[in-house]
Amino acid sequence: MLSQLLATLVGLVAGAALRPVVVALAVPAGQPPHITCPACSPQPVPAVSPHVLRPLPPSGRCPNCRGRLCAPWLPELTTAAAFAVVAAGGAVGWYAVAQYWIALLGAGLLLIDSAVQRLPNPLTLAAAVGTLALLTAASARHEAGSLLRAAVVAAAAGGLFTVFAVLGTTGLGDAKLAISLGAVLGWHSWQAAVLALVLTYLLGATAAVLLLLTQRGHRKSTLAFGPFLIIGTLGAALITSS
């Protein structure tokens, strides 16, 4: 219980650090990152500028012109919820760090994909590289799990979603994201990976039906798939942990 509370608090702080990244990358494909406030400072500055990581208040408003950049408290609460789910699973060691890494970047990707229907490369690639490095560290420490199975599931998930992307059912960003999600699930078990896939499609189908029933969407509407992948992964990791 104490570890869950601590993880939730760390999630709130990590979510605050994530906010400028979400604001910067939540732009339509082909547009440069919003590394300055588009309302009061529309001139683009170099991507390496420290402005990228300038803290933004939880109100989600620009400190200069008070223009709305992001919904209030959204990154903080999303990350805190993701961290609480990871803590509830009770994983330990480098495998736990890999799960928190997925939870942090997953929270950012979930918000960005929901807003602009894309999964930016800097986050999906950081998720893949970081997860594989952390699971390699877990393997070196002889933690319970299999690095070989993690690599096989990562490759299979990436390959499967690349085929889906070619068929046009999901995007290429989903395929890149599936590599890190597959790795962390595969480290645990084959069952976790299969369960995550089932949960992802159940969540996606439920959301699609709800959108149609509430007449917010129509049959040709596209639905951001990344959030379902991330929630399905965290859910499967939690269910199979006990």
Ligand SMILES: [Zn+2]
């Ligand atoms: Zn501004």
